[in-house]
Amino acid sequence: MNSYQIIKRPLRTEKSVADGESTNSYHFEVDLRANKIQIKEAVEKFFNVKVNVVRTLIRKGKQRRVRFKLGRTKDWKKAIVTLKEGSTIDLGY
Numbered sequence: 001m002n003s004y005q006i007i008k009r010p011l012r013t014e015k016s017v018a019d020g021e022s023t024n025s026y027h028f029e030v031d032l033r034a035n036k037i038q039i040k041e042a043v044e045k046f047f048n049v050k051v052n053v054v055r056t057l058i059r060k061g062k063q064r065r066v067r068f069k070l071g072r073t074k075d076w077k078k079a080i081v082t083l084k085e086g087s088t089i090d091l092g093y
Contacts, residue, residue: 006034006042010091011078025082026089032058032077039079049087055080 008029010016016027030039036054043051057080061073083089 001033003042003045006031006038025080028079028081030077030079043081047089049089050084051081052084053082
């Protein structure tokens with residue numbers, strides 16, 4: 001899997017912004033098939049930073065109703081990337 005397919009988008013939520021300021025960690029939506037080593041290499045390549053720890057979790061999709069039928073949103077993977085001291089990522093928020 002190529003590095004451009006691993007990181008889909010940064011997540012901008014209240015929790016992710018607070019984590020960025022307090023613990024120097026950033027949240028990303030990543031490909032379901034990516035492992036922690038691939039995520040670490042992709043972040044280091046794109047943002048020119050040193051990664052300390054990568055934590056991942058899989059968010060299950062929710063059940064939604066579309067007209068008279070039940071549907072389901074897709075499952076997705078979230079990565080919380082903690083950077084080493086002195087490294088920051090400017091995501092614009």
